[in-house]
Amino acid sequence: MSGDSDSNSGQSEENGDALLARITPGMAVIDVDGEQAGNVGGVHFAGTKVLPEAPLGIAEDLVDTGYVLIDGAGHLANDAYAGGDQIDDVTDVVTLNVRRLDLTRVESTTP
Structure with missing residues (x-):
């Protein structure tokens, strides 16, 4: 029994990079409600030196x-970031464990 709980806690730590490794640009991204959030525009593993265009603090959490x-989909769509901890599963699509509206939006670089 204790082996099961140990494997579950270890699995959640491994899951982030293991799930990210299965993601490729262009894959569809679906949120927890089954709504399309967009398509994968890029993947960055934990510890990357590429800081996302997000508010400080959030950007550092995403790097961690x-x-x-995610290249946004739908009307009024804009690009967003999903942290490794917000990814539930990866099959032929990326399934999130949050709503698309709860994702961190890419900060605009235009005034």
């Missing part, structure tokens, strides 16, 4: 967990 850049 690894993250996916």
Whole structure:
């Protein structure tokens, strides 16, 4: 029994990079409600030196967990980031464990 709980806690730590490793640019991203969030624009593993265009603090958290850049879908769509801890599963699509509206949006570089 204790082996099961040990494997679960270890699995959650490994899961971030293991899931990120299965993601490729262009894959569809679906949120927890089954709504399309967009398509994968890029994948960055935990500890990357590529700081996302997000508010400080959030950007550092994304670097710590690894993250996916999502090219937005739908009306009023904009690009967003999903942290490694926000990814539930990867099959032929990336499934998030949060709503697409709860993702961190890419900060605009235009005034």
